[in-house]
Amino acid sequence: xxxxxxxxxxxxxxxxxxxxxxxxxxxxxxxxxxxxxxxxxxxxxxxxxxxxxxxxxxxxxxxxxxxxxxxxxxxxxxxxxxxxxxxxxxxxxxxxxxxxxxxxxxxxxxxxxxxxxxxxxxxxxxxxxxxxxxxxxxxxxxxxxxxxxxxxxxxxxxxxxxxxxxxxxxxxxxxxxxxxx
Amino acid sequence: xxxxxxxxxxxxxxxxxxxxxxxxxxxxxxxxxxxxxxxxxxxxxxxxxxxxxxxxxxxxxxxxxxxxxxxxxxxxxxxxxxxxxxxxxxxxxxxxxxxxxxxxxxxxxxxxxxxxxxxxxxxxxxxxxxxxxxxxxxxxxxxxxxxxxxxxxxxxxxxxxxxxxxxxxxxxxxxxxxxxxxxxxxxxxxxxxxxxxxxxxxxxxxxxxxxxxxxxxxxxxxxxxxxxxxxxxxxxxxxxxxxxxxxxxxxxxxxxxxxxxxxxxxxxxxxxxxxxxxxxxxxxxxxxxxxxxxxxxxxxxxxxxxxxxxxxxxxxxxxxxxxxxxxxxxxxxxxxxxxxxxxxxxxxxxxxxxxxxxxxxx
Numbered sequence: 001x002x003x004x005x006x007x008x009x010x011x012x013x014x015x016x017x018x019x020x021x022x023x024x025x026x027x028x029x030x031x032x033x034x035x036x037x038x039x040x041x042x043x044x045x046x047x048x049x050x051x052x053x054x055x056x057x058x059x060x061x062x063x064x065x066x067x068x069x070x071x072x073x074x075x076x077x078x079x080x081x082x083x084x085x086x087x088x089x090x091x092x093x094x095x096x097x098x099x100x101x102x103x104x105x106x107x108x109x110x111x112x113x114x115x116x117x118x119x120x121x122x123x124x125x126x127x128x129x130x131x132x133x134x135x136x137x138x139x140x141x142x143x144x145x146x147x148x149x150x151x152x153x154x155x156x157x158x159x160x161x162x163x164x165x166x167x168x169x170x171x172x173x174x175x176x177x178x179x180x181x
Numbered sequence: 182x183x184x185x186x187x188x189x190x191x192x193x194x195x196x197x198x199x200x201x202x203x204x205x206x207x208x209x210x211x212x213x214x215x216x217x218x219x220x221x222x223x224x225x226x227x228x229x230x231x232x233x234x235x236x237x238x239x240x241x242x243x244x245x246x247x248x249x250x251x252x253x254x255x256x257x258x259x260x261x262x263x264x265x266x267x268x269x270x271x272x273x274x275x276x277x278x279x280x281x282x283x284x285x286x287x288x289x290x291x292x293x294x295x296x297x298x299x300x301x302x303x304x305x306x307x308x309x310x311x312x313x314x315x316x317x318x319x320x321x322x323x324x325x326x327x328x329x330x331x332x333x334x335x336x337x338x339x340x341x342x343x344x345x346x347x348x349x350x351x352x353x354x355x356x357x358x359x360x361x362x363x364x365x366x367x368x369x370x371x372x373x374x375x376x377x378x379x380x381x382x383x384x385x386x387x388x389x390x391x392x393x394x395x396x397x398x399x400x401x402x403x404x405x406x407x408x409x410x411x412x413x414x415x416x417x418x419x420x421x422x423x424x425x426x427x428x429x430x431x432x433x434x435x436x437x438x439x440x441x442x443x444x445x446x447x448x449x450x451x452x453x454x455x456x457x458x459x460x461x462x463x464x465x466x467x468x469x470x471x472x473x474x475x476x477x478x479x480x481x482x483x484x485x486x487x488x489x490x491x492x493x494x495x496x497x498x499x500x501x502x503x504x505x506x507x508x509x510x511x512x513x514x515x516x517x518x519x520x521x522x523x524x525x526x527x528x529x530x531x532x533x534x535x536x537x538x539x540x541x542x543x
Contacts, residue, residue, distance in 0.1 A: 017347075019323070019332040022441055023309065027324065027421040027432055030375045063365055063379065089365055106368070 037062045048086065050175045052168065055084070063087050070169075074162050082160035084169060090152040096120060100133060103144055103157075107137045123170075128178050132170075136163075145173055193252075194259030202256060206249050209235070221389040223315075231292045247292070250285045257282055273537055276530025280523040287519025295514040298440060299498065302448040303506045307472060309445035311493075311511050313438040317397050317416045321347060321424075322432040337438075338397065348426050350405045358384040361398030363415045375422045377413040399435060443491065444473040451507040453500060465497045467507040482509065 048065065051057075058067040066086040074080050093099065100119060101111035112119070121132040131146040143166040145156040156169050192198060209229055217225035229235055230246035244252075257278050265271055298311035319341045323332040336345050338357075345352040363380040370378055382398040396417040403410045403424065412422060414435035421432035447470040454464040464484060471478040471490060482488045488495040494517070498510040 017334050017336065019334050020441070021327075021330040021332055024324070024329070024331055027322070028419050029432065030420055030422050033376075033420045061369075093365075 034062065048176060050172060052172075058083070060085070063089065070158065072160070072164055072168075080160065080162065082158050082164045085155075085157045085159075087155045087157075088152060089155070093153055096131065099146070103133060103135055103142065107135055107140055107142060109135065109137060125174055126178050130170075130173060132166075134166075143169070145169060147173060147178065149178060190259055190263060193255055194261075194263045195256075196260070198252070198256050199260070202249055202253050205244055206253075209243065209246065209249065212243070219389065221391050223391070224389050247289070250289055254282055254285050270537065273530045273532075273534030276526050276533060278530075280526030280530060283519055283523035283526065287516040287523060290516035290519070291514050295512070295516070296440075298511045298513070299508060300446065300495070300511055301501070301506050301508045302446055302469075304448050304451055307445045307447035307470075310439040310441045313440070315394055316438040317435055318438045319345070319352075319414065319435050320433070322421065322434075323429070324432060325430055341399065341401075348429075350403055350426050353402050353404065355400040355402060355411075356382070357400075358382060358398045360385045360387050360395040361415060362396070363398065363413070363418065373411045373413060374424075375412065376415075376418065376420060377411060380413065380415075382413050382415065397435065442493075444471055446470075446495075446509075447472055447477075448507055449479075451500060451504060453504055465500060465507070467497055467509070482507075 051066075051068065054071055056069040056071075058069055060067040064085050064087050066084075068084045068086075070082045070084050072080055072082060094102075097112065097115055100115065104111055119133070121134075123130040123132065125147070129148045131144075131148065133142075133144045133146070135142045135144075139161065141160050141163055143158045143164060145166070147154040147156070156173060158164055158166055158169055212235070213225045213229035216229065220228065232245035233247045234241035234245045235243040261275070261278060265274070267275070296313075298313050300308055300311050302308045317338055319336045319338075321334040321336075323334075326332065334347065341352070342354055342357060344354070361382050361384050363376075364383050366379060366381050370381070377400075382400060384398070387395055396415065398413065398415040400411070400413050403412060405426070410424075412424075412433070414422075414433070416435045416437065418434070421434045424431050424433045448467060449470055450466075450468040452464075452466045453462055454466070455461060456463045467482045469480050469482060469488070471480060471488075478490075480488050480490075482495055482497050484497050487497070492513055492515070494512045494514070496510045496512070497507070499508045500506060501508070
């Protein structure tokens with residue numbers, strides 16, 4: 001019994017990892033990372049401008065650059081609000097179909113196996129490609145404008161409970177100086 | 182029984198085994214040369230030379246470099262024990278064979294105990310650790326308990342995959358990818374903590390290219406008696422994530438394995454000299470200062486002029502585009518003198534044998 005106990009004690013000692021001590025170092029913590037990202041967002045957001053005065057700015061956490069409450073009038077003449085989220089991503093963010101299916105999944109819609117002719121509308125804004133996707137289910141209506149600057153991408157996503165005329169968002173996109181962003 | 186041992190010794194020390202092993206070595210080199218086209222030189226070396234067997238689908242199909250080397254040494258030693266008598270006439274042969282044995286032993290020591298690392302130092306700054314660029318470890322750091330030093334708990338990938346028990350919490354791997362990247366999530370995932378909320382791991386095929394490296398990623402559950410927290414760790418991230426274990430705060434990260442040095446290297450100046458009217462490097466020169474307990478030692482590391490100190494050899498390897506950071510390849514090889522000694526012995530043996538033969542002829 002004593003041998004078993006001794007074996008157990010020795011093996012626990014062998015198996016436990018002893019710490020090593022090193023001179024103090026500096027570490028990039030997750031908080032530092034978030035602060036840097038927020039700083040980057042703040043720097044880049046100063047370049048997005050001309051937001052209408054009646055849009056109410058909401059709190060936005062990274063990767064969102066902006067969130068707005070956008071007032072509009074529905075088909076019945078009643079006032080309503082939509083939520084516009086603007087985000088920016090760099091590098092490879094996937095193709096059209098994966099992104100379309102990602103948005104479809106946000107509305108609990110089944111994914112598509114391939115792109116149809118009417119799934120995405122294409123526009124040209126100052127020589128940059130802008131894709132527009134309109135999706136809806138029984139309770140939610142979503143419009144996404146995908147501004148493709150090649151090395152990075154901006155998404156303008158509007159969500160509302162009913163049909164929303166998103167031309168005001170497209171006007172915002174057209175008013176930006178994309179060549180400097 | 183005695184007869185069986187005699188037969189075995191005779192077989193193991195026989196010339197037929199020598200020829201067989203040399204032919205096997207030739208085939209091994211041939212297969213490895215073809216394999217390194219797809220797998221790259223490091224993977225081919227690992228699969229063919231620094232292994233006991235060459236495996237295919239977990240089945241050993243050929244002798245590996247270690248097996249052939251060991252059998253050659255046994256064959257050489259036993260042939261001496263059974264066939265040669267120590268006479269002055271055979272001195273040359275003894276030297277040659279002993280040099281060969283030393284060469285094979287030296288390469289075995291290098292395979293088992295030699296290490297290759299690297300260190301990148303920015304100008305006007307110092308560093309006290311080496312990186313193993315292709316080996317990763319999980320570190321849990323306590324930087325808060327002591328004002329003078331940080332405490333590191335280090336776990337290898339194999340230990341992480343088996344599961345870690347740290348101060349009463351268990352770290353269990355859900356998925357491990359030998360090569361991965363992270364990609365931003367479209368929507369934050371609140372199932373995860375910290376980095377995992379914003380990013381997800383994307384597995385990639387393992388790369389064998391020499392100018393690329395496999396960066397692992399792992400999805401873990403960190404379980405205490407009261408709760409389970411999900412984290413992702415990626416070897417390419419600079420971010421140390423916060424974790425609280427038994428009300429004590431730590432930092433945790435998957436990073437390249439480090440070897441901490443008993444000294445630090447300060448890079449005073451890095452210069453790249455190009456050939457005239459070209460951007461091709463003629464010379465890299467790093468003026469460094471070794472900061473040791475016994476004082477500071479200045480040294481200039483150039484191509485073909487490495488720094489040897491404390492068992493480490495620092496070779497000038499490359500630099501960053503901004504020319505402010507110098508990258509050194511660092512080798513720790515306890516048997517670095519062996520090839521020189523064995524080559525010298527073989528040459529002496531050849532000379533003795535040659536002069537002896539010439540005398541006998543005359």
